[in-house]
Amino acid sequence: MARKQNKPKDRLAEEKPREEAQPKEPPKEKETTVEFLSSLAAVLVTGLFIITFVVQAFEIPSASMENALLIGDHVFVNRIQFAPKTSWLGPLLPYRDPKFRDVVVFLSPAEPGLYVVKRIIGLPGDRIHLRDGVVYRNGVALDEPYVYRDDDPPEVRAREVYRNNFPAVSPTEDPNVYPNWIVDLPSYIHGDDIVVPPGHYFGMGDHRHVSLDSRYWGFIPRENIIGRPMFIYWSFQTPEDQYRKTDWSDRLLFLGKVVFHFFDETRWRRTLQFVR
8 A cells, every 4th residue: 555645845935034134334433533623613612602692601799689599699691682683683583672570681880891680670761769668660669579678677777768769869868879870860850750761771689778779870771781591500608798709719718618518508499490
C-alpha cells in the first residue's frame, strides 16, 4: 500500500520578510569654535536688544511706593508700552499713553539721571488738590485702597500742612520743596486746584507721608517716562539707606550679605508678583 506523501509546505509563506537595509546616518559634525562663538554672539545681541529696548531691570531704593513696591524689590519694566509711536511698527505694538493710576518709571525732572517710580494721579488737563491728605481729582475725592498711611500723632500731622493740603499752603512752608517748583507752582494754580499742563502728568507715591513727588518738584514730562513695571522677579530685604552707600567697600559688604543671606532674607512670596 502506497504511503501518502505530504506535500512540502510553501517555505516562502513561513519566512518573515526581510527588513530592508536602512541607510546609515552620516556622523554629526562637531560644532566648531567659530560656530559656537557666532551662536553665543547672536544670543548676547538678542538679549542686549531685549534689555535695552523691550524690558529693563530696576531696583526699588526707597519706601515711597509701599506697599505696592518695597525697598529691595527688583522689577522688570516694560519699555515698549509708553514708547513714542513709529509709523512702521505702530499698528503692531501695544503703544499707549499713561493712564490714571498707572505705576510708571521715569527720569526725574529735578535730578538728571535719577530714575523714579510713582503712580499717575493727574493726566493732562486734570485739576488736582489735597485736603487733609485726601486727593481730589476734578472735584471728586479719590478712593485709593493702594495708599499706605502712617498713624502719625496730631503734632506730626501739624507739621505736614503743605504735604496734606496742596496747593493751598505755600510751598515755602516745607523745606523739601525744590526751589524751581516754588517759583513755577503759582502759575499752574487755578482756584483751589493745580491744573496739569499738556504733555505732562502729576505723580504721587503710594506712601504719601514719605514720598517726594509732584507736590515737591513739579510735573512729569511725557518724554521722561521710561515704562511701566510689570512684575517683581526678586525681592531682598534691604536697608532704607542702602542706595546712598555708593563706596565700593559698602557695595562689597552688601554683596556679601546677599551671598550669605540669599535664602533667608529673600522675600519669596513677592517673587513673580505683578505690580498694580
